[in-house]
Amino acid sequence: MKKFSSCAFVSFVVGLSVLISSCGGPPKHPTWNNATGAEQYERLMWQSLKSGDWKNVEYHLAPTFVGVDQAGQSYDRAGWLERWKQNRFVEYSLAEVNVFPQGQDMVVSYVLHLSGGKDAQNAGLRVVAVWQQVKKGWILTTTSMTPIAPIQH
Numbered sequence: 001m002k003k004f005s006s007c008a009f010v011s012f013v014v015g016l017s018v019l020i021s022s023c024g025g026p027p028k029h030p031t032w033n034n035a036t037g038a039e040q041y042e043r044l045m046w047q048s049l050k051s052g053d054w055k056n057v058e059y060h061l062a063p064t065f066v067g068v069d070q071a072g073q074s075y076d077r078a079g080w081l082e083r084w085k086q087n088r089f090v091e092y093s094l095a096e097v098n099v100f101p102q103g104q105d106m107v108v109s110y111v112l113h114l115s116g117g118k119d120a121q122n123a124g125l126r127v128v129a130v131w132q133q134v135k136k137g138w139i140l141t142t143t144s145m146t147p148i149a150p151i152q153h
Contacts, residue, residue, distance in 0.1 A: 042131070049092075060139055066143075068145065090117060105130050105132045108128070130142040
């Protein structure tokens with residue numbers, strides 16, 4: 001039986017360690033194909049809205065999607081798409097993100113800040129979104145936005 005040289009053994013161990021460490025945890029640069037959680041999907045949706053990637057926005061909105069904006073206006077899927085096509089923004093950020101598993105769904109709540117567009121809010125928006133796992137991946141079924149009132153002294 002052949003013996004491994006110490007150099008070959010070290011190379012084997014290093015290679016195995018790299019392989020094992022690359023299998024765990026979320027991807028460094030999530031995409032629609034490799035995202036591992038609802039928070040990543042939510043961020044990808046906002047990135048797609050920002051960049052005008054309407055194909056991915058449409059693909060990941062449920063056929064029965066319902067959205068409510070910060071003015072309380074309710075939209076169906078087609079209306080939500082048109083709303084964002086008409087109300088572009090320059091930048092976005094998410095804070096205070098919480099994800100709550102709910103059977104086949106994931107409920108995501110967070111504070112959203114938009115800048116450079118008609119929907120920009122100084123104090124931000126409280127958002128609740130529901131993602132549902134389906135055969136083709138995950139789709140967004142519901143989004144609701146509530147303005148955060150500035151603190152008054």
